[in-house]
Amino acid sequence: MIKFGKNGKLKIMHITDTHLSHDNIDASLWLIREACRREKPDIAVITGDNVHNYDDAGKTKSYIDRFMAIFEELGIASAVTFGNHDSEVGALSREELMLYYSNFSSHVENDKGEKPFKWGTYNVPVMSSDEKTVKFNLWVLDSGDYDGKGNYGCMSKEDVEWYRNKSDELTKANGGKPVYSLAFQHMIVPEVYDVLTKVNKRKLYSFEHIINKGEYYMFSPDTVNFGTLNETPCSGGINFGQFDAMVEKGDVLAVFSGHDHTNAFGVRNQGIDIVNSLSTRSQSDRFSTQYGYRIIEVDEKDTGKYTCRVERWYNMFTFSDIKKIKASGDTYGAEIAKGVKFRGCIQRFHTFTGRTFCRIVTGRKNTYNH
Numbered sequence: 336m337i338k339f340g341k342n343g344k345l346k347i348m349h350i351t352d353t354h355l356s357h358d359n360i361d362a363s364l365w366l367i368r369e370a371c372r373r374e375k376p377d378i379a380v381i382t383g384d385n386v387h388n389y390d391d392a393g394k395t396k397s398y399i400d401r402f403m404a405i406f407e408e409l410g411i412a413s414a415v416t417f418g419n420h421d422s423e424v425g426a427l428s429r430e431e432l433m434l435y436y437s438n439f440s441s442h443v444e445n446d447k448g449e450k451p452f453k454w455g456t457y458n459v460p461v462m463s464s465d466e467k468t469v470k471f472n473l474w475v476l477d478s479g480d481y482d483g484k485g486n487y488g489c490m491s492k493e494d495v496e497w498y499r500n501k502s503d504e505l506t507k508a509n510g511g512k513p514v515y516s517l518a519f520q521h522m523i524v525p526e527v528y529d530v531l532t533k534v535n536k537r538k539l540y541s542f543e544h545i546i547n548k549g550e551y552y553m554f555s556p557d558t559v560n561f562g563t564l565n566e567t568p569c570s571g572g573i574n575f576g577q578f579d580a581m582v583e584k585g586d587v588l589a590v591f592s593g594h595d596h597t598n599a600f601g602v603r604n605q606g607i608d609i610v611n612s613l614s615t616r617s618q619s620d621r622f623s624t625q626y627g628y629r630i631i632e633v634d635e636k637d638t639g640k641y642t643c644r645v646e647r648w649y650n651m652f653t654f655s656d657i658k659k660i661k662a663s664g665d666t667y668g669a670e671i672a673k674g675v676k677f678r679g680c681i682q683r684f685h686t687f688t689g690r691t692f693c694r695i696v697t698g699r700k701n702t703y704n705h
């Protein structure tokens with residue numbers, strides 16, 4: 336059971352796009368374990384492109400075992416859904432993957448296959464701290480992989496229908512009032528573009544629409560923005576009305592996605608925040624020290640709002656932390672911490688100069704407070 340803690344708070348860690356494979360698994364898992372130990376979230380929601388699916392099912396499972404061991408050992412609940420890569424290649428289907436994740440005691444979804452819809456779609460009711468009522472809800476949604484026409488996927492028609500029915504069910508049980516909730520999925524919803532400004536020519540910090548070539552998008556000063564848009568939002572091609580359904584039902588405060596590894600931003604559309612979180616993997620190049628995770632908190636006294644913050648690897652360790660890690664005998668961890676800190680200086684400088692240059696040259700802001 337997921338419930339608000341004794342302090343009345345629910346703390347969620349959004350982990351996404353870990354892409355665990357032989358060349359990054361050691362460093363990525365070291366950083367994720369360290370983040371989990373520090374943050375102690377109530378639940379980690381993991382939104383796809385999780386583990387590279389090898390032709391050898393045993394190898395894929397052994398990587399999943401290592402990933403899930405973090406949550407098992409630290410007593411953190413976990414909720415997994417899938418991205419476009421989880422079942423793109425390799426021995427295991429989405430169904431087999433979900434059944435495997437469901438074997439872990441930390442994993443909240445234990446459905447063994449009764450559902451008619453995609454394998455990564457379910458909801459996680461959050462109980463009040465006194466365990467008497469369903470006070471909040473998490474939608475963990477499968478936004479598919481590809482649409483068959485060369486574009487990314489969206490939440491399927493059947494899944495949208497399931498969401499509508501489940502939302503009605505929760506509202507009814509709550510005396511006719513929507514149960515406020517947060518949604519998590521791999522691909523960002525296409526409606527992100529509705530609240531960005533469209534220009535017909537590439538401009539500094541504008542990005543070409545994933546489908547409509549020749550259209551460029553950047554932050555609009557007329558809506559709620561937070562964070563930085565660093566790359567094109569790669570939403571799906573065929574839209575089955577997920578976002579419209581959420582607007583209609585009035586229960587979703589924000590939809591969190593991953594997929595676009597360097598995007599850490601949010602925009603508000605019709606009262607719903609559309610938010611993208613960074614990749615949570617460790618990669619050895621100098622520009623990926625900006626990767627990390629997002630922490631989201633909800634207070635049971637007012638479930639109609641939430642707070643969130645982004646934590647990046649390059650901000651995670653002080654010199655004193657690195658010394659302590661080394662003194663504990665973890666020389667591997669000390670090297671990883673030192674690496675993200677020092678390579679992070681290049682990333683920080685690059686970000687700062689890009690942001691300042693954009694402001695001086697165009698007068699536009701490309702970064703808003705988080």
Ligand SMILES: [Fe+2]
Pocket residue numbers: 384418419420521594595
């Ligand atoms: Fe992806």
